[in-house]
Amino acid sequence: MPELPEVETIRRGLVKKILNKKIVHVQVYHHTSVGNVKTKFVQALTGNSIAAIERRGKLMVFQLKKGTKSVLAHLKMTGQLIYEREIKKRVELVAGGHKLSESDIENLPNKHTRVALVFSDGGQLFFNDMRIFGYMKLADAPVVAKVLQNFGPEPFSKAFTFFYFSLLFIKRSRALVKALLLNQELVAGLGNIYADEVCFCAGVRPMRRAGDVTKAEQKKLFDCIPKILKEALFHRGTTFRNFLDSSGRKGNYTDFLRVYDRDGEPCKKCGTIIKKTRVAGRGTHFCPTCQK
DNA sequence: GTGTTTGTTATCAA
DNA sequence: CTTGATAACAAACA
Numbered sequence: 001m002p003e004l005p006e007v008e009t010i011r012r013g014l015v016k017k018i019l020n021k022k023i024v025h026v027q028v029y030h031h032t033s034v035g036n037v038k039t040k041f042v043q044a045l046t047g048n049s050i051a052a053i054e055r056r057g058k059l060m061v062f063q064l065k066k067g068t069k070s071v072l073a074h075l076k077m078t079g080q081l082i083y084e085r086e087i088k089k090r091v092e093l094v095a096g097g098h099k100l101s102e103s104d105i106e107n108l109p110n111k112h113t114r115v116a117l118v119f120s121d122g123g124q125l126f127f128n129d130m131r132i133f134g135y136m137k138l139a140d141a142p143v144v145a146k147v148l149q150n151f152g153p154e155p156f157s158k159a160f161t162f163f164y165f166s167l168l169f170i171k172r173s174r175a176l177v178k179a180l181l182l183n184q185e186l187v188a189g190l191g192n193i194y195a196d197e198v199c200f201c202a203g204v205r206p207m208r209r210a211g212d213v214t215k216a217e218q219k220k221l222f223d224c225i226p227k228i229l230k231e232a233l234f235h236r237g238t239t240f241r242n243f244l245d246s247s248g249r250k251g252n253y254t255d256f257l258r259v260y261d262r263d264g265e266p267c268k269k270c271g272t273i274i275k276k277t278r279v280a281g282r283g284t285h286f287c288p289t290c291q292k
Numbered sequence: 293g294t295g296t297t298t299g300t301t302a303t304c305a306a
Numbered sequence: 307c308t309t310g311a312t313a314a315c316a317a318a319c320a
Binding site: 076077078112130131132133171172174175176179241280281 | 309310311312313315316317318
């Protein structure tokens with residue numbers, strides 16, 4: 001589940017790898033992944049290059065150099081954006097005895113590859129997406145602006161203030177804390193993993209009503225959001241199932257998770273067995289002792 | 293065959 | 307119109 005730390009890890013990797021490189025070939029293996037406009041997609045990208053890569057929440061915006069259009073890339077649940085250098089260099093690396101990850105050795109494209117971009121230096125960017133929820137879609141400036149407008153503040157930005165955050169608990173007093181954290185229009189970038197981790201960090205149960213959360217607890221949640229996300233970003237994200245970064249490497253935050261996917265295991269803080277339940281339609285993990 | 297996984301959106305009720 | 311709850315989507319795996 002690529003959430004803010006995973007998407008940001010990918011974005012930073014891609015900035016180093018593909019920025020301003022000429023796209024010489026575009027292969028679309030699955031037309032719905034590009035919004036059913038395969039021909040337009042190929043035409044807009046071929047001969048063009050990516051001038052900037054921005055991120056808003058879990059959405060990446062690839063700004064094209066020629067023209068005013070951008071490509072909106074959303075990985076949803078199982079999307080990957082993996083860059084590989086030309087085959088020759090990979091063979092040399094293997095011959096040189098360097099350790100490579102599974103996906104470096106794996107042959108791309110594979111059966112889940114939906115789009116491939118080939119650059120003039122021989123590098124290739126593969127968009128893999130097992131479940132086909134994700135997309136790479138062309139969008140002109142007004143559409144991009146409209147889409148970005150629907151996002152709440154970035155947790156690392158100045159716009160994310162405690163004044164704003166605490167107001168949410170009044171305006172959305174009947175919502176569950178978990179639902180509030182997952183709502184991209186309120187706060188951008190949290191998904192199922194980090195919503196649970198933030199709740200543990202703050203000592204608040206995810207199934208509480210926002211209106212019942214005290215100011216002190218709101219403050220803890222507010223402080224925990226950037227804290228947990230920064231921690232995860234430092235470790236290059238969490239690989240629960242599908243996540244790989246732009247080099248095909250797994251995220252290292254998996255070992256640091258306190259509650260997510262740890263049901264039946266002892267709490268790292270108090271030893272109580274972590275429980276799993278369903279909140280806001282999602283699998284939800286919490287420590288019955290540490291979280292009130 | 294069944295249940296489960298989740299980001300987002302559609303749909304419905306209040 | 308707003309808010310909140312829930313189903314649906316899609317593919318793979320235990």
